[in-house]
Amino acid sequence: MSIVRVAVVDYGAGNLVSIGQALAAVGADVTFLRDGSEPLDADALVVPGVGAAAPAMERLRARDLIEPILDWIAAGRPFLGICLGLQLLFEASDEDGATTLGVIRGRTTELLEAPTLPHIGWNQVVRRRPHPLFEGIAEDADFYFVHAYAGRPDPAVEASVVLAETVHGRPFVSAIATGPLFGVQFHPERSGTDGLRLMANFAALARVGVREAAGSAG
Amino acid sequence: MLRRRVIPCLDVADGRVVKGTRFVDLTDEGDPPELAERYADEGADELVFLDISAAPQGRATLLEIVERTARRAFIPLTVGGGVRSMEEMRDVLRAGADKVSLNTAAVADPALISRCAARFGRQAVVVAIDARRVPAAGEGEDEPRWEVLVRGGRDTTDRDALAWAGRAVELGAGELLVTSIDRDGTQSGFDTRLLRAIASHVPVPVIASGGAAGPADFVAAIVEGGADAVLAASIFHRRIHTIAAVKAAMAAAGLPVRAIPGIVA
Numbered sequence: 453m454s455i456v457r458v459a460v461v462d463y464g465a466g467n468l469v470s471i472g473q474a475l476a477a478v479g480a481d482v483t484f485l486r487d488g489s490e491p492l493d494a495d496a497l498v499v500p501g502v503g504a505a506a507p508a509m510e511r512l513r514a515r516d517l518i519e520p521i522l523d524w525i526a527a528g529r530p531f532l533g534i535c536l537g538l539q540l541l542f543e544a545s546d547e548d549g550a551t552t553l554g555v556i557r558g559r560t561t562e563l564l565e566a567p568t569l570p571h572i573g574w575n576q577v578v579r580r581r582p583h584p585l586f587e588g589i590a591e592d593a594d595f596y597f598v599h600a601y602a603g604r605p606d607p608a609v610e611a612s613v614v615l616a617e618t619v620h621g622r623p624f625v626s627a628i629a630t631g632p633l634f635g636v637q638f639h640p641e642r643s644g645t646d647g648l649r650l651m652a653n654f655a656a657l658a659r660v661g662v663r664e665a666a667g668s669a670g
Numbered sequence: 671m672l673r674r675r676v677i678p679c680l681d682v683a684d685g686r687v688v689k690g691t692r693f694v695d696l697t698d699e700g701d702p703p704e705l706a707e708r709y710a711d712e713g714a715d716e717l718v719f720l721d722i723s724a725a726p727q728g729r730a731t732l733l734e735i736v737e738r739t740a741r742r743a744f745i746p747l748t749v750g751g752g753v754r755s756m757e758e759m760r761d762v763l764r765a766g767a768d769k770v771s772l773n774t775a776a777v778a779d780p781a782l783i784s785r786c787a788a789r790f791g792r793q794a795v796v797v798a799i800d801a802r803r804v805p806a807a808g809e810g811e812d813e814p815r816w817e818v819l820v821r822g823g824r825d826t827t828d829r830d831a832l833a834w835a836g837r838a839v840e841l842g843a844g845e846l847l848v849t850s851i852d853r854d855g856t857q858s859g860f861d862t863r864l865l866r867a868i869a870s871h872v873p874v875p876v877i878a879s880g881g882a883a884g885p886a887d888f889v890a891a892i893v894e895g896g897a898d899a900v901l902a903a904s905i906f907h908r909r910i911h912t913i914a915a916v917k918a919a920m921a922a923a924g925l926p927v928r929a930i931p932g933i934v935a
Binding site: 467469470473477481500503542552567568569570571572573574575594596598599600619620639641643644645647648652657 | 671672673674675698710737740741744745746763764765766768790791792793794845846873874875886899914927928931
């Protein structure tokens with residue numbers, strides 16, 4: 453079995469060390485993509501990130517990273533957005549009005565009726581459908597969250613996009629999966645053994661080709 | 671439902687975990703990454719490293735152990751103790767920490783909180799508040815007041831703890847780590863009135879610290895104090911109580927806790 457090569461986008465936002473360490477711990481070969489002019493030679497692309505959308509988009513733009521990311525997704529290649537990396541897939545963010553990547557119809561909105569904000573800590577990720585991304589992970593497993601906003605898909609695409617939800621006040625979308633495009637609002641790199649398992653599952657999906665795997669387990 | 675967190679705090683001096691009453695009678699307790707991994711395995715929801723290095727080179731050693739810890743313990747790590755600037759915060763985050771707690775430096779320069787929050791996101795900024803009860807001014811004074819202490823609880827300030835908590839959150843603190851200096855090291859339980867006063871005053875999560883003796887104290891910090899998370903050092907290091915025992919007591923009290931990996935509830 454060949455080693456899966458994962459490129460992690462480094463645009464100065466987020467805990468790259470722990471994401472790199474977690475991917476390495478599950479056997480992936482990790483490289484960091486710091487500029488759009490660098491070659492993107494990998495089996496999977498990960499966009500991490502914490503914080504607000506506008507400065508993140510600004511930094512992606514300054515490093516010419518927006519086009520390579522959009523091209524990668526358009527080519528149907530394996531992609532994982534983590535936290536802000538998931539939120540950026542939507543069209544815009546209420547947090548600061550930023551226009552984001554627009555890969556998924558919908559926008560990022562503040563968590564509604566949340567008892568505490570930000571939503572920090574471990575919470576249950578309730579799956580709406582079975583998916584190999586969560587293979588080997590208990591149905592009621594907890595993952596670690598740190599955020600105040602979350603992506604809300606347009607009702608027209610909701611059913612095909614939403615993979616899991618989490619309750620903090622009103623339920624919000626905590627994982628999406630559509631073909632080879634994945635996103636999680638929680639931090640798998642900080643979610644102990646279950647988080648590592650999810651990273652390993654993503655790496656395995658990237659290795660075998662996401663379409664086939666999703667089709668067979670779907 | 672959001673779980674209530676149990677957080678062991680490791681006092682780190684010059685690259686080693688030490689125990690003792692914060693700054694005196696320190697005894698060597700081992701390698702921080704090794705202990706961090708052990709706590710992660712035992713069900714810790716998060717870890718805090720408090721740097722109490724005496725030597726100037728302690729900071730460089732700290733960054734190295736944060737990096738080694740990030741490689742072994744895949745749970746969130748907060749680093750505090752003497753972080754004075756955005757540059758220092760950046761270095762600690764780059765080494766692999768998820769959050770940095772600011773204390774004395776934030777009191778001296780509150781704008782540091784907003785600068786760090788703007789640069790790294792408020793989720794990465796924990797403001798640690800060391801609070802001490804102010805003796806009642808006179809008869810019939812019902813509502814207690816607390817003052818903010820700095821430099822590890824050694825120096826007083828004129829700040830009111832409740833007002834400072836509100837201000838810190840306004841400026842961008844994503845979490846507050848509230849330590850009762852009256853209770854710290856005394857094993858007489860958390861100051862639940864202090865916790866309640868602050869938790870009901872701010873929207874962000876409050877981490878309770880100072881005074882834990884047994885599992886019942888953790889439950890009280892959450893139920894009576896309104897804390898989202900509870901932190902303790904010596905009772906875990908000395909193996910007086912396990913994280914599992916604390917979580918079992920919390921679960922028995924009806925509080926949502928994360929299952930310990932590998933243990934079926």
